[in-house]
């Protein structure tokens with residue numbers, strides 16, 4: 001394949017860090033440089049000659065830097081087709097020097113918005129010349145190499161190290177693809193800034209793609225767009241799968257709601273065991289007791305550093321993934337005995353505040369359900385008020401039910417989930433499922449509390465809960481039949497609190 005040599009580079013970068021390495025490398029290959037003000041000074045500070053773009057255009061940088069490179073002498077040098085006779089003639093006629101490489105680092109628009117800058121400052125950070133350079137050079141990838149962000153310095157460096165300053169069409173096309181990734185991401189950010197809360201269009205841009213082994217099932221393809229490694233460090237284990245990612249997301253969302261030392265075990269995005277205890281191993285044992293059968297092959301998460309004693313207990317069961325803020329050395333030794341086990345350190349627990357999913361012929365977007373009930377949210381609606389201990393358990397159970405697939409019912413006592421009913425088509429079925437599960441694992445529901453993710457349309461749930469031994473109930477309230485459930489509580493001696501917040505999870 002024919003290779004093309006880079007003879008002249010136009011360099012215009014906002015952040016100058018790491019630029020020296022690539023400039024020195026290109027200089028050693030005999031590449032000439034032309035640059036905008038700050039970048040030119042930087043290159044010259046390396047004792048490398050660099051001509052000013054002003055000398056090329058015959059114009060100074062004007063309008064406070066709004067117009068620097070926007071000139072036919074620059075864009076003609078980039079966009080001319082080297083094999084087009086008319087282009088060649090015009091380039092010669094107007095004395096336009098060819099530019100074979102463009103290196104740009106755009107004005108930091110997103111960072112400026114994130115820093116909370118005012119509108120005039122933000123608008124000045126909309127790069128015009130840089131984005132045009134990127135677009136032009138990427139369009140003419142047949143002849144030009146485009147490095148559109150600092151992330152492509154390394155690939156270019158590696159290329160020059162192995163090939164000298166010569167590139168193939170295929171290599172230049174790869175850089176062009178990356179460049180359009182940069183420019184479209186940049187414009188999406190600008191659109192979202194202008195669109196604000198109007199949400200007149202959906203733009204989500206993610207440049208990092210990880211091809212997964214498969215999707216939800218082996219016959220489905222799957223890709224994760226995102227930077228998993230920004231949130232997690234994988235200490236060992238097999239490649240993260242599509243379903244692992246769904247479970248990891250559910251696990252992190254769940255554990256984020258707990259401040260006490262807590263251990264949770266999840267299966268298919270629902271907690272099958274969870275408990276809070278002052279000592280981690282006790283939290284683990286109590287979580288596992290919730291449903292030791294479902295725990296098999298589950299995803300484990302805790303908000304505390306895993307110690308040796310806890311690791312020894314955990315090691316007794318088969319599980320796929322464990323997530324923790326850290327591990328003691330001895331704990332790692334124990335947990336890493338099973339080589340396929342995915343062991344993750346959670347570095348950054350912050351998750352996007354918006355949720356979206358594709359459906360029908362479009363996309364659904366919503367705010368994440370971040371509401372966590374506090375004692376102040378609770379309204380006692382029955383004659384009997386819950387005890388202090390029951391209130392703690394009600395809030396504990398309510399956090400779990402919020403992260404459980406609807407219709408959902410959770411039973412808990414002493415900050416341990418006893419059982420749950422998940423994903424049922426009727427609330428009463430969810431409740432019956434929870435009662436059966438509690439019985440299956442020998443939990444006495446006497447004195448336990450019940451949380452419901454949505455209101456009770458009929459008094460049947462409360463009646464069944466009372467029969468099972470439940471003494472206090474938490475629910476959003478808001479049904480036209482609330483009074484029937486409340487009356488049933490009063491009749492059977494239950495305390496009930498309402499929160500005013502429904503937590504459906506469809």
Ligand SMILES: NC(=O)c1ncn([C@@H]2O[C@H](COP(=O)(O)O)[C@@H](O)[C@H]2O)c1NC=O
Nearest residue numbers: 014036038039066067068069070128129130
């Ligand atoms: N207006 C222009 O013609 C123009 N040409 C290049 N830039 C940007 O100017 C920056 C580099 O400026 P300097 O070399 O002066 O530090 C780069 O981020 C580049 O994307 C421009 N500035 C913004 O649009």
